[in-house]
Amino acid sequence: MGKTFKNIHASSFGKFDGISDKIPQWIRANGGQYSKDISKNITHLITTKEAFKDNVEAVREAKRLRTIKIVSFDWLEDSLLSKNRRPKRETEYLLANILKSEKKKRGNEKVKIRKREEEEPRKKGNLKNQDPFGRKRKGVKAGTAVSRYHTYTDEEARVTYNATLVRLMQGKSCKERYVVRVYESNREPHVYATHLEYSRIGKQQSQLLTPLKADRDLAVTAFKETFKDKTGKEWEERLDDILPEGKRDTDGKLLPPHQNWFYYEDRAGLLSNFLRGVDAPDGDDMVTVKQDYLDASLQGIEHESAQDGNGERPGSDEPNIVYDLTGPDIEILSCPRDKYIRSASPN
Incomplete structure (x- = not known):
């Protein structure tokens, strides 16, 4: 034995x-x-x-x-x-x-995988954009879904589901920004997707809030929930000029602005100032345009047309200044050289 x-x-x-x-x-x-x-x-x-x-x-x-x-x-x-x-x-x-050792090993493997995924897009010859709606920029291809979708507009309600939300950063004049959009497929039957993009100096990231082939109700609901989560307001109340009650910490103290709500950047309001040659509300975003008349339909945005000395509009034979409002920037498609001095995006 x-x-x-x-x-x-x-x-x-x-x-x-x-x-x-x-x-x-x-x-x-x-x-x-x-x-x-x-x-x-x-x-x-x-x-x-x-x-x-x-x-x-x-x-x-x-x-x-x-x-x-x-x-x-x-x-x-x-x-x-x-x-x-x-x-x-x-x-x-x-x-x-x-x-305990196995758990630590799994954690290390996850870290390695995450680092590898972060480094892969930077490697030469393997530039890859994970954002399906990302724009083409230097060294990065456009997202795979960009050409197959467009920003969704509810024609009946005359509402475009595209919102820019901004907040000043602590001790800085710069901002952090969220852009949330609902995209609609170009092909029918239409499918939808809700996309959220975050940006500030030195950082940019994005995510899909719904699958690429979601139905319209799901996409719109995700858009509205995100809007309320970031601004403290319902989407339908975005233009009522009523500020939500500020966020507070666990002791009930009001949080500073850089930790509080984002505010909705009313692009229609910015465009109105742009068309009148008025400086944009933010000191760092200046817009100056001189124009003697305007005779173009701007997708339901009200504007004033210039008048001559007799209170009448210029002759119809004069060319119009036409603006493209479908993208994130305001683009002049046609403009008489002697009428146009300078333009810039309100963003």
């Missing part, structure tokens, strides 16, 4: 691939004691990862007694095969240590 386990009083619990009944025999044949029940006399509990994770009664009792070492089956096997015929040191076989 061997003496490998002469000072060991073991127990076991769990499924060991058909050799559970062998464990008592091996321990006793090598000078140890074996008991089925857990007691303060037990020195080692041999069990499985699953039983340890599930915290079954035998494991729970062993943890409570604290003096029992809860080890894996490998400890038993390696001890029996050891050249010096002594039990292996338990440290690397303790299930608590094994599971």
Whole structure:
């Protein structure tokens, strides 16, 4: 009879691939004691990862007694095969240590994967844009969905689901900005997607709030929920000039502006100033335009047309100044050279 386990009083619990009944025999044949029940006399509990994770009664009792070492089956096997015929040191076989090490390893793998994904777009020849609605810029291709979708406008309600939300940053004159849009497919039957983009100096990121082929109600709901979450107001109340109650911390103190609500940037209002040659409301966004008349329909946005000295509009043979309002910037499509001095995007 061997003496490998002469000072060991073991127990076991769990499924060991058909050799559970062998464990008592091996321990006793090598000078140890074996008991089925857990007691303060037990020195080692041999069990499985699953039983340890599930915290079954035998494991729970062993943890409570604290003096029992809860080890894996490998400890038993390696001890029996050891050249010096002594039990292996338990440290690397303790299930608590094994599971902790595995968790750390999984965490490290996730970090490696995340870093690899962040670095891949920067590698030459592997420039990739993860944003399906991202614009084409230097070194980055346009998003795969850009050419297949357009910003959704509810023609009946005369509402375009496109909102720019801004907030001043702490101690800076610059802003952080969210742009949330609902996109509609060019092809019928129409499918929809809601897209959110965040930007500030040195950082830009975006995400889809719905799948690319969502239905209209889901996309519009996601748009409105995001608008309220960022501004504290319902989308339908965006133009009522009533500010929401400010955010407060856990002590009830009002949060500073850079941590408070974003505000809706009314592009129609900015355009109105743009057409009249008025400086934009933000000191850093200046717009100056000189025009003697305007005779173009601007998608439902009201404007005043210039009049001559007799209170009549200029002759119809004069060319019109035509603006393209479908994109994020205001673009002049046609303009008489002597009427146009300078234009800039209100953003």
